[in-house]
Amino acid sequence: MKILGSLQAELNYITLKVKSLAKVTYLYFLKLFLSLFILHLATLAHAQQNQPELNYNVSASGSHYPFYTGNPEKPGILPEIITALMAQANITANHVELPTKRITKYLENGIIDFDIITLKWLAQSERDNPYYIFSEPLIPATEMIVALPDNVAQYQTKQSLYSKEVGTVLGYYYHDDAKFNRVDFPSEKELMIALSKARIDVAIMGIHTAAYWSKQLNINTEFGAQHSHGYLRVRLLAKHKALLPKINQALAHLHSSGYIKRIEDKYINPISAQNLRD
Secondary structure, eight states, X not given: OHHHHHHHHHHHHHHHHHHHHHHHHHHHHHHHHHHHHXXXXXXXXXXXXXXXXXXXXXXXXXXXXXXXXXXXXXXXXXXXXXXXXXXXXXXXXXXXXXOHHHHHHHHHTTSSOEEEEEGGGSOXXXXXXXXXXXXXXXXXXXXXXEEOTXXXXXXXXXXXXXXXXXXXXXXXXXXXXXXXXXXXXXXXXHHHHHHHTTSOSEEEEEHHHHHHXXXXXXXXXXXXXXXXXXXXXXXXXXXXXXXXXXXXXXXXXXXXTTHHHHHHHHHHTTOOOTTOOO
């Protein structure tokens, strides 16, 4: 009996030691987990604190319908998409209103951090500029040669513009503007009025923008040749390259969810033009 009692006591002692060791081990791993969790939260807080707040501009000429309208209740395709894109990417971004001619200069000087552009508007040297990086595509953008019906037959190729005076928007890029003589106007609306008054014979305008202002101003114009076709992208200062994966991931989500297509349709479908082609 003494032997059994001794064994029972030994067993009780071992049981207590195991329980004590298990408790110590549990507390050790709990403390380790809590320490790692707190470190993770601190890292996230530091990252968010150090993430830059971006400034940008998408207003273009201010008359760049349907991409920008200036109407806070229905601001246009780009304000709606960029607001959703930055929210999805968890990036704080502020729109800065600028005159068209200052947008590029402000971007070059780092006063704003991004704008929206298609590579097809740029000369090759600008496309390869290491100062900028570009997102995946947002939406398509097509530029057309635009003229009055009596003049449009002579503008059925891009080359027909070369050495001619061509209506353009002040501050806009045109990939081949070294080959024609720019006649700058403040906006697409002013371009359309200039065409109607024969101040210019031909202009370059976005296909949807031209159709919109032709209808709004009741000016009969027709399209000649396509001047450019590409996809609008976020043009971001290269110093923010760490943000580009987040932007592209958010953009992919907005595409796959159908959000971007819905916003496009919301603004483009109401534009009616018999000669609209994309």
